[in-house]
Amino acid sequence: MGLDDRKLEVLRAIVEDYVATQEPVGSKALVERHALGVSPATVRNDMAVLEEEGFIRQPHTSAGRVPTDRGYRLFVDRLSRVKPLSPAERRAIERFLVGAVDLDDVVHRAVRLLAQLTRQVAVVQYPSLTRSAVRHLELVPVSTTRLLLVMITDTGRVEQRVVELPGPVEPDEITELRRTLNATLVGVKLVDTPPLVQGLVERAEPQGKATMSTLVSVLLETLVERHEERLALAGTSNLARMGPLDLSTGALRPILEALEEEVILLKLFDEVKSGAARVRIGDENEVVDLRATSVVSTGYGPGATVVGGMGIVGPTRMDYPGTIATVRAVARYVGEMLGH
Amino acid sequence: MGLDDRKLEVLRAIVEDYVATQEPVGSKALVERHALGVSPATVRNDMAVLEEEGFIRQPHTSAGRVPTDRGYRLFVDRLSRVKPLSPAERRAIERFLVGAVDLDDVVHRAVRLLAQLTRQVAVVQYPSLTRSAVRHLELVPVSTTRLLLVMITDTGRVEQRVVELPGPVEPDEITELRRTLNATLVGVKLVDTPPLVQGLVERAEPQGKATMSTLVSVLLETLVERHEERLALAGTSNLARMGPLDLSTGALRPILEALEEEVILLKLFDEVKSGAARVRIGDENEVVDLRATSVVSTGYGPGATVVGGMGIVGPTRMDYPGTIATVRAVARYVGEMLGH
DNA sequence: ACTGGCACTCACTCACGACGAGTGCCAGCC
DNA sequence: GGCTGGCACTCGTCGTGAGTGAGTGCCAGT
Numbered sequence: 028m029g030l031d032d033r034k035l036e037v038l039r040a041i042v043e044d045y046v047a048t049q050e051p052v053g054s055k056a057l058v059e060r061h062a063l064g065v066s067p068a069t070v071r072n073d074m075a076v077l078e079e080e081g082f083i084r085q086p087h088t089s090a091g092r093v094p095t096d097r098g099y100r101l102f103v104d105r106l107s108r109v110k111p112l113s114p115a116e117r118r119a120i121e122r123f124l125v126g127a128v129d130l131d132d133v134v135h136r137a138v139r140l141l142a143q144l145t146r147q148v149a150v151v152q153y154p155s156l157t158r159s160a161v162r163h164l165e166l167v168p169v170s171t172t173r174l175l176l177v178m179i180t181d182t183g184r185v186e187q188r189v190v191e192l193p194g195p196v197e198p199d200e201i202t203e204l205r206r207t208l209n210a211t212l213v214g215v216k217l218v219d220t221p222p223l224v225q226g227l228v229e230r231a232e233p234q235g236k237a238t239m240s241t242l243v244s245v246l247l248e249t250l251v252e253r254h255e256e257r258l259a260l261a262g263t264s265n266l267a268r269m270g271p272l273d274l275s276t277g278a279l280r281p282i283l284e285a286l287e288e289e290v291i292l293l294k295l296f297d298e299v300k301s302g303a304a305r306v307r308i309g310d311e312n313e314v315v316d317l318r319a320t321s322v323v324s325t326g327y328g329p330g331a332t333v334v335g336g337m338g339i340v341g342p343t344r345m346d347y348p349g350t351i352a353t354v355r356a357v358a359r360y361v362g363e364m365l366g367h
Numbered sequence: 368m369g370l371d372d373r374k375l376e377v378l379r380a381i382v383e384d385y386v387a388t389q390e391p392v393g394s395k396a397l398v399e400r401h402a403l404g405v406s407p408a409t410v411r412n413d414m415a416v417l418e419e420e421g422f423i424r425q426p427h428t429s430a431g432r433v434p435t436d437r438g439y440r441l442f443v444d445r446l447s448r449v450k451p452l453s454p455a456e457r458r459a460i461e462r463f464l465v466g467a468v469d470l471d472d473v474v475h476r477a478v479r480l481l482a483q484l485t486r487q488v489a490v491v492q493y494p495s496l497t498r499s500a501v502r503h504l505e506l507v508p509v510s511t512t513r514l515l516l517v518m519i520t521d522t523g524r525v526e527q528r529v530v531e532l533p534g535p536v537e538p539d540e541i542t543e544l545r546r547t548l549n550a551t552l553v554g555v556k557l558v559d560t561p562p563l564v565q566g567l568v569e570r571a572e573p574q575g576k577a578t579m580s581t582l583v584s585v586l587l588e589t590l591v592e593r594h595e596e597r598l599a600l601a602g603t604s605n606l607a608r609m610g611p612l613d614l615s616t617g618a619l620r621p622i623l624e625a626l627e628e629e630v631i632l633l634k635l636f637d638e639v640k641s642g643a644a645r646v647r648i649g650d651e652n653e654v655v656d657l658r659a660t661s662v663v664s665t666g667y668g669p670g671a672t673v674v675g676g677m678g679i680v681g682p683t684r685m686d687y688p689g690t691i692a693t694v695r696a697v698a699r700y701v702g703e704m705l706g707h
Numbered sequence: 708a709c710t711g712g713c714a715c716t717c718a719c720t721c722a723c724g725a726c727g728a729g730t731g732c733c734a735g736c737c
Numbered sequence: 738g739g740c741t742g743g744c745a746c747t748c749g750t751c752g753t754g755a756g757t758g759a760g761t762g763c764c765a766g767t
Contacts, residue, residue: 089717167505187525264623283604393729429748
């Protein structure tokens with residue numbers, strides 16, 4: 028495939044111009060705006076090749092060229108260097124995140140910040156329970172047969188759950204239960220808890236067995252298996268900027284719907300194991316409703332560990348270098364904050 | 368003002384037809400679809416009067432009539448009876464809400480249900496802290512100088528906060544603090560706590576005074592004064608159904624923006640003191656960005672008390688009787704659930 | 708291998724006329 | 738007095754058709 032340097036340069040120019048103007052770009056405009064050193068005719072020939080290879084296409088027979096998903100992909104992979112953040116952006120990030128008082132606050136600020144900087148829809152996953160470790164477990168009697176089970180994780184997340192006990196329990200028993208649970212589970216990653224808590228039930232004293240069993244099943248069921256991941260979302264209104272064209276076609280509806288489905292959004296972060304940014308362009312998305320968009324996502328967490336994902340959803344026609352840089356930067360800062 | 372019964376009937380017919388078809392309704396179509404018993408010409412005369420009074424208007428000189436905000440207002444106040452829910456809807460509500468495991472779940476289910484039934488954007492305010500009473504306070508040592516303060520309210524809401532203590536405290540002290548706090552505050556409405564906790568500091572023993580003071584200030588500051596009200600939102604995608612006309616005009620943007628601002632949304636519930644539904648139509652909204660929409664809101668809570676608000680935001684052109692009925696019904700069911 | 712020239716395509720804009728839904732008004736009727 | 742049928746008028750919508758211009762593909766020339 029004859030993709031010499033100049034053709035790649037042409038592709039880059041097309042992507043950049045199209046992202047900037049949102050309009051199909053023609054050969055003449057290209058040579059005017061970029062120092063390609065060749066004539067429009069030559070560029071046209073290159074364009075013909077690029078089109079044949081599926082990197083660009085013409086919306087109409089006699090219009091300029093527009094990058095295809097594949098074109099963006101090539102651009103992202105080989106033609107763009109990640110833009111370093113401007114000092115102003117760095118400062119904005121720091122100022123915005125400093126002063127967050129708790130985990131909720133950090134997540135909320137992060138998601139708003141991301142939406143604001145990228146002018147896109149931002150999604151931040153709360154530190155995943157399964158990847159966190161137990162810092163403390165607390166049992167709070169609510170009535171004689173009801174306990175509140177509170178779990179605090181090392182990422183600062185707090186989960187609580189009311190537990191209906193099979194029968195009344197004495198304060199002493201509760202103290203004992205609390206002691207046992209903490210002795211066994213503190214410091215343990217949530218993923219690793221199931222075998223441990225099973226052992227707890229078996230070793231429990233006869234009269235406390237039923238209670239312990241109830242507690243454990245609640246723990247497993249609600250806190251581990253059905254690890255309800257929470258999400259924060261911001262910048263939905265930026266979707267309205269996607270271009271009036273897309274609006275009237277009704278393309279907005281499915282996107283908004285997808286953004287409301289937590290289950291769907293969580294899929295975006297299924298595979299963020301590392302801190303490297305991942306870009307899914309248009310058709311590359313597994314979520315069908317997001318095929319008209321691109322998703323830039325990354326993991327975050329203290330140090331090198333990943334406790335959750337964050338990212339943005341926007342039109343395929345977006346400023347990839349800038350967006351990737353911003354997402355990465357915000358993720359890094361949030362990770363630092365989690366390290367306290 | 369010559370608003371006899373027939374003219375009102377005409378207005379009602381216009382509102383109903385317009386809501387159903389989303390198109391300006393003309394005199395001929397009106398007499399065909401409704402048994403008004405008069406000719407189109409007569410209806411035209413009535414329409415002229417209605418227009419003069421500001422209840423309807425013509426989008427163009429030669430088009431049908433469309434209700435104005437004032438017209439909707441009259442319709443809601445005097446021309447519509449609240450539609451009783453269909454048995455299917457009742458069942459849907461019950462089935463959907465039953466099986467909620469905790470407060471979070473109730474709120475989430477309620478908001479989704481509301482969005483689904485009304486096909487509008489739904490908002491549910493979490494039971495307000497200030498209107499709830501303390502059920503239990505718990506202190507959990509996280510480290511020697513850090514405590515987790517957990518508060519459980521009678522509406523099932525749980526708030527927690529990490530407190531940095533001025534110095535290390537002994538387990539005994541914590542037990543004592545816990546006892547004192549609970550003895551003083553359990554059963555007390557949050558609004559009424561400030562004077563009580565002040566007394567606590569004054570009566571505290573010298574060596575525990577600093578600790579108690581810290582605790583109390585955290586309590587006041589974060590749990591009462593800065594009573595961060597939480598919200599659940601659903602059905603944003605229904606906005607995309609507002610009509611392609613409204614979409615292309617860019618009217619969507621400000622609405623989406625308003626919906627993202629929690630502060631703005633909370634204003635919607637500022638005045639829901641009773642269980643009666645409140646309808647704000649178009650211009651009646653204090654929130655400028657929502658002037659293009661109508662808001663149906665109501666309070667909810669166990670019994671006759673109101674612990675929070677819920678409602679929907681939709682186009683002024685909406686099915687008011689049906690929507691009001693649905694909002695009321697969901698609020699009533701949720702209120703019942705909170706009564707356990 | 709690049710360039711200038713040229714014919715061609717086709718979306719977009721605008722003007723024009725036909726159409727028709729809907730209105731306001733008026734004279735007549737009950 | 739209130740209702741009705743008739744009628745002229747308005748004006749938005751739709752379809753047609755010509756003009757325009759950006760942009761292309763191809764080819765012959767350098």
